[in-house]
Amino acid sequence: MPRTRTSLVAVAAAGLLAVGVTAATAGPSAPASLAPGFTKDISADLVAQVDPSKPRNVILIIGDGMDDSMITAARNYELGAGGRFAGLDSLPFTGAMTTYGLKAGAGPDYPIAYVSDSAPTASGWSTGKKTIDGRLSQGPSAAANVPGENYETVLERYQEQGALVGNVSTAELTDATPAAAAAHISQRACQGPADMTNCAVEKKSATPAGLGSVAEQLVDHEIDVLLGGGKQRFAQATDAGPTVLDYAQDAHDYRVVEDATALADVSSLADGPVLGLFANANMTPRYQPLVATPPPGSGGPAYRCQDADRGTQPDLSAMTAKAIELLDNPNGFFLQTESAMIDKQEHSSDICGAIGDLAELDETVQVALEFQEANPDTLIIVTGDHAHSTQIIGNPADDGRQTATVLTADGDPMSVAYSTNAVGSDHTGAQIRVAASGPQAANVTGVIDQTDLFRTLLGRTPSVLPGPGAPTPLKPSVGVAALERVAATTLRNRGLHVSVAAAGATSVKVQLLRQGRVLVTRTVRATGGDVRLRTARLVTGRLTVKVVASGASGTATSARKVVATR
Known part of the structure; x- marks a missing residue:
């Protein structure tokens, strides 16, 4: 990216x-008498860091x-x-x-x-x-x-x-x-x-x-x-x-x-x-x-803050x-x-x-x-x-x-x-x-x-930056449908039926996740399609069906929650 x-x-x-x-x-380390300032025009440096694409990770x-x-x-x-x-x-x-x-x-x-x-x-x-x-x-x-x-x-x-x-x-x-x-x-x-x-x-x-x-x-x-x-x-x-x-x-x-x-x-x-x-x-x-x-007031002209005893705390x-x-x-x-x-x-x-x-x-x-x-x-x-x-x-x-x-x-x-x-x-x-x-x-x-x-x-819908060259293609879009509940035995033997619709994509990946871990991965056509997600063993609890559509201008995701019952 x-x-x-x-x-x-x-x-x-x-x-x-x-x-x-x-x-x-x-x-x-610059002393107050030599307070730091701009040594050059930074417009180009700032523009170089403008990235309209959606982030994968977010740290707040x-x-x-x-x-x-x-x-x-x-x-x-x-x-x-x-x-x-x-x-x-x-x-x-x-x-x-x-x-x-x-x-x-x-x-x-x-x-x-x-x-x-x-x-x-x-x-x-x-x-x-x-x-x-x-x-x-x-x-x-x-x-x-x-x-x-x-x-x-x-x-x-x-x-x-x-x-x-x-x-x-x-x-x-x-x-x-x-x-x-x-x-x-x-x-x-x-x-x-x-x-x-x-x-x-x-x-x-x-x-x-x-x-x-x-x-x-x-x-x-x-x-x-x-x-x-x-x-x-x-x-x-x-x-x-x-x-x-x-x-x-x-x-x-x-x-x-x-x-x-x-x-x-x-x-x-x-x-x-x-x-x-x-x-x-x-x-x-x-x-x-x-x-x-x-x-x-407290403290004084020579007072420096003292370290606290934090024991075993990180x-x-x-x-x-x-x-x-x-x-x-x-x-x-x-x-x-x-x-x-x-x-x-x-x-x-x-x-x-x-x-x-x-x-x-x-x-x-x-x-x-x-x-x-x-x-x-x-x-x-x-x-x-x-x-x-x-x-x-x-x-x-x-x-x-x-x-x-x-x-x-x-x-x-x-x-x-x-x-x-x-x-x-x-x-x-x-x-x-x-x-x-x-x-x-x-x-x-x-x-x-x-x-x-x-x-x-x-993550906002990415904008298109002006400038020379061809316009950035539109971002892909994707939707997914799946049952909200499925028996664990059905999931293992027949699989969960998932329907996907996509546009503007060159590849579409369908995954079944549990607590962030990928259990199954399948692919469908660039325009979507039907797929069955079958697990290798009995799995129960809350699962996520996640679809990622990738194209020339980025990716789009869609997800559905599924509960696998005993």
Whole structure:
């Protein structure tokens, strides 16, 4: 899949320059007195990275509460004012993203919430739709305790297409941002079966039966790789009796790992999905806290952040690297990974904790970029969910309600303030950074909304780049039909009957998959046809029929879910 094109895309290049794409020459070691700048016109370099083709793999990296002020504070501390993060600041396409949500009401025109929490913001990119505070991938309603309509998520779409999926966080896996990827519930606090007091009608034991707590839903989705904190939620007993952890292992064949060594030892998904629970609640930030206090504030001109004792916990980049290793397969994957403690430490007015998790996010971006170098059909998107109140200030004695001062990599003091609360701090409604690299990465430029990410994450219909030469042929299209249920004996003896219709293709491949593993592969004519998918042995459970139509301008896929019964 080509990543370059020499034709001049004047409109795209102008837009990219307008939002300030980072120059590749901006090195992290440049001193503030020699601040890095552009040494040449980069229009051609940007155009060369415009790739309209659909990505095979998608890696979404979220910095919870990560806005430009927090990025700048972390950069100043770790690298100096003239430095540049090797991952985050190197992405070629950069834009701004709005994060507003809705308020509960009579509808259908709900009031605007200009400042939102992580539940509706994460639901925005997960579903492409706005919702209210506290709500996870579920539409708005008249009140917080009235469930809304469940919205399909990006992760669920990729599962339907037969791709492998992963969800990684340094918070509890049941917390809002990771939960929105694959859970639908009216109130984000309903994380485990014992936390369902305010979500009683959504319990599995309700009549009619609900989807259950966030922990139960994540397990029921059979997400291939789940890594993070929150063991306490999975240790809670379900309405049926066993704990969520027991249920995950017995009903869904999850393998549970609880430290960095055990995670490193996992080498494939052949023996089932992986559930990594490395902390009872949230995972430990890189640095010990430096909590801001009323002026003149905490820390001081010589204060440097101190490493925290993280025990046997893996860090975010290690979890992400392992997730990519396990998910990588010919059919592609979707991975969401979150640096969560940026936000949580900002809420605590802890500048060191937030800086450490942002530095870890940058290391995680570098892991993703290294994979992308060998797999250029991978889209990487890096952004936050909302802005926060950390501000770099000039005078810690009177420029904020709570202040802290640290010594940066420049050898100079930097002071920050938190002023939304007398103690702690809160979200703000400012737009935030979004940056990307890889196929269709140019869609993040300009000013976009969080809901726009939904379509980019799924892969938009490729556009045709202007320039010399013949126009790019239209992308192939394909459809597939198959029974929703088939007996395992029929599947083995006679096979599952599948009908395929295709156009614009030169080859059409039909596959039967179980948990991302290919059981059967057949081909049909370029225009489609009928085929029987027969397994060599008895197979039960949820399967996916996936059809890939390939043509001169790319590929198209279609998938259907099938259940093989005993």
